[in-house]
Amino acid sequence: MDEYCIIASERGKRPSDFASEKPVRSVSDCVFCAGNEDKTPLATAVYKEGGVLVDTEGSLVTGWDIRCIPNLFPALSPKPAILPEDLAVSQWSIQEGFGYHEVIVESSIHGRMISDFSDDEMSLLMRVYRDRVSHYRSQDGIEHVSLFKNWGERAGASLDHTHSQLIALPILPPSLKREQDAIHAASGCPYCDIVGTESESVRLLYENSGAVAICPHFSMSPFEVWILPKQHVNHLANCTDEMLRLIGDAIRFVVSRYDVVLGSPSYNYMFHGIFDDDSYHLNVRLHPVLSTPAGFEKNTGIYINTVVPEAAASYLKG
Ligand SMILES: [Zn+2]
Ligand SMILES: [Zn+2]
Secondary structure (H helix, E strand, O other): OOOOOOOOHHHOOOHHHHHHOOOEOOHHHOOOOOOOHHHOOOOOEEEEOOEEEOOEOOEOOOOOOEEEEEOOOOOOEOOOOOOOHHHHOOOOOOOOOEOEEEEEEOOOOOOOOHHHOOHHHHHHHHHHHHHHHHHHHOOOOOOEEEEEEEEOHHHOOOEOOOEEEEEEEOOOOHHHHHHHHHHHHOOOOHHHHHHHHHOOOOOEEEEOOOEEEEOOOOOOOOOOEEEEEOOOOOOHHHOOHHHHHHHHHHHHHHHHHHHHHHOOOOEEEEEEOOOOOOOOOOEEEEEEOOOOOOHHHHHHOOOOOOOOHHHHHHHHHO
């Protein structure tokens, strides 16, 4: 068995917390808004006017473009709690919850959305993603950095001010390990094959000179989209500024189509990459939250998708 879970008691303390957790809707309460910098932990990186700064005690950076802060309720911590003694001798494989959990506040302006971002804003966001995953990869004990965005309550966002998150892990997630093993056993890169074949298919949603967006024929959920760089590259950390610009352009296109065609749904997007393995092919997966995994999905890990990908691409293209 190679499934993992993280027990993070700081994130939900009582049963009633689960029912009452609602996104913060007003600007005055929003800890991510400009002017409320003192309501979060000190920022670890603040992007402002082309430079990178950090907060220090008594000196908080204001007037910023993008602000990176430790999550106040981290799933993992650089100083994890000591394991209970009875678990330490059990048959389960366990380890302390070591890692890092950061929030990337993508704009100082409340209500701004990815679909509103200018080319420059989107390019900066992508470069920040690259900086921050590279930073955490360089920390002792970190094997993988999960980078993702939750937008909207149904996608798991507890604050509606636009932000992404990263969680730096001491392991490679089992799903990526399985994928890595399959790629090593294949002849050539399966993702490069997908770029080639899907560029000519009805499942192609968008392309620019550096990336394609497709509705994969094995979509797990309605309107799932994958973005693949045309050039083989294993990780965000190894992308040039131009590659990042073009991937960012594709992300903004897809999210904008979700907003128009699906009525601004909650969505997640997630970056998949493997550090130090050139055989992997960076990809970004976008899932609008339009259905809820139920008993069958949880029982089998097999997903029922009620929208065929060819139709999804056609709808999204309008
Ligand atoms: Zn806000
Ligand atoms: Zn490839």
